[in-house]
Amino acid sequence: MAGSATGNKVNRPEQPSWTSPESANLQRPKSAGRLGKSTRTNVEPKMTQKLIIAALFVFLPTCSVTAQEARNETKRTRRPEPAKYLETGGERKLDVVYKSVDGRDLKLDLYYPTGNRFGPCPVIVFTHGGGWAAGNRYKAASGSFAEVFQRLIKEGFAVAPVSYRLAKKDSQVAMRDCVIDCKDAIRYLAKNSEALGIDPMRIFVMGDSAGGHIAQMLLLASPEQLPGDPALANVSYHMIAGVSWYGPCDFEKMALFNHDDSADFRDRFEPRIMGSESGPKEKLARYREVSPINYLKPTSAPLLMIQGDKDTTIPVKHAYYMKQKADAMKAPVEITIVKNAGHNWRRVDADIEPSRDQIIERTVQFFVNHR
16 A cells, blocks of 8 residues: 555655664663663663654555545546437437336437438437347447447438347347337337338338347338237338348357357357247247348348458358348348457457448448438
């Protein structure tokens, strides 16, 4: 503790020495006899006590300064609370309830384009990642996502980050429920499009990781598939285009998740796919139901998949496999492979290529080009 205070200038009292006035005035006997020994025995403990007291006067203020500095440093280095909402300078509708399930309100936020708006605007629905069991819609206000959405809002898009139920252990929520909730969010936006000032015939989607999977499902499955809240049934909308950052496309072909072709690879998704009583009871049917690739067809809306070539969580095999299937049926799927990138564009061994800024630019331009 004292070592951490060496950078501070502290006025320390002069330490007493054995040649202090008190010790100089002591009448020590000239002989080394019994009396001399007795006198030294009485004096030295007193001098030791004085030294200890003097040292405490130096040490205790130092401790106080050090402790206070530590507290101040903690305050300075403590990470600020992440922003929940995008600061756009434009109109926002926050915490909009789009449906209630089991007594819980599910919400979305709606950020409108800045500048002049001419009629109903296109909207990008954002689905967050987190393994279908974690995360929240506030991710849209942080990091690269905030950069993407701030630019798209300036380009004339509305942006709607969505909350959905999470497939946590023993929650009776499965992956299909996550997808259904997000489809219901789109259905809500479409049903209330006139009041909200958005165009239900121009719906876009974007998501990352698990949210990338959900975005693919929203883009490729028809409005009627995977029905949810009866109050939102029979609502028409049209999907225009979507972007998936490192999201999986197929759960039936489990080898796509085995990044290094390990012999002892195991399916880690079964609890999150089979974890509810809703939907198909048979395992293969349930796996196929939540695989975006099974909804791909020549008339599908355009999809851009951006994947890291060193991602061990959602391997790049997914992008290549989706592209292969799309090319075979002439479906509009594009892929961008990011070299040296793990999950979340984490750098692996070398700088990622294209860079994060280039990934953001590619994402923004894809939406703008399909507006």
